[in-house]
């Protein structure tokens with residue numbers, strides 16, 4: 001039996017925003033319109049779906065956005081949608097608007113919502129968009145590269161002042177429960193120590209002894225990158241370092257600056273490819289899939305399977321950094 005084609009689709013962004021989401025929206029909209037589909041842009045994630053807050057998008061609705069951070073569709077985390085009743089309400093809204101398929105751009109929470117909606121009868125395709133790169137089924141998530149580069153530039157600036165004052169700069173980066181951001185930023189900035197949730201910190205050996213040792217070889221300033229939620233965060237860690245070593249430490253929490261800014265080339269290209277593939281899947285009548293990067297290539301896998309997968313930070317990279325940051 002031929003699969004039913006999706007002629008009217010919706011697109012939404014949900015969860016934390018990420019640079020490159022706009023490039024993905026652009027690809028979804030343009031590719032769908034080219035295939036003769038109608039596209040609704042749904043505002044503020046699943047909240048907009050529940051409220052019917054959506055608009056008909058044309059090819060010019062997505063002009064001048066490929067280089068812009070944030071999301072023109074706005075985003076939210078919807079508590080109301082995350083209930084069986086919420087999912088049924090969303091399904092009814094799709095019926096009312098004639099939406100036969102949905103592209104949802106976001107993180108794990110977004111995909112859980114998409115899975116539930118699929119089970120309720122609305123085919124959904126997920127696109128991984130989060131600066132954290134913590135979607136297990138994909139090697140890469142839209143926004144990661146931009147956030148890393150933003151953070152790297154900030155840490156470079158902190159290095160200047162840490163050097164002038166012979167200080168230790170303790171920088172807290174985002175990442176939710178994962179150390180992908182901290183690890184890559186730490187390596188790129190030559191951090192003396194990188195503190196990630198995946199590995200318990202040996203404060204004496206990895207920080208105190210290392211600072212004293214490197215000091216004895218002439219080092220006078222230090223960068224330490226800590227993932228949010230680890231070691232009590234940058235403030236606690238900086239205080240502890242000063243108490244243990246006598247070296248003046250300053251804490252900086254980079255915060256939401258990491259989520260903004262114009263997406264890098266990698267994020268724009270990946271977002272474009274992912275958006276295009278998502279529409280191809282819906283056009284073919286396929287739902288309940290996440291578009292992912294696997295072995296460096298764009299492909300897709302089942303949402304449920306994807307949500308059950310796990311991935312790890314690159315411990316070899318962490319060990320290498322520990323060895324050469326001396």
Ligand code: F6P
Nearest residue numbers: 016130131132174175176228259
């Ligand atoms: O998932 C992206 C992220 O920026 C995480 O790194 C961070 O833990 C969280 O979102 C912050 O969320 P909020 O914007 O709600 O403060």
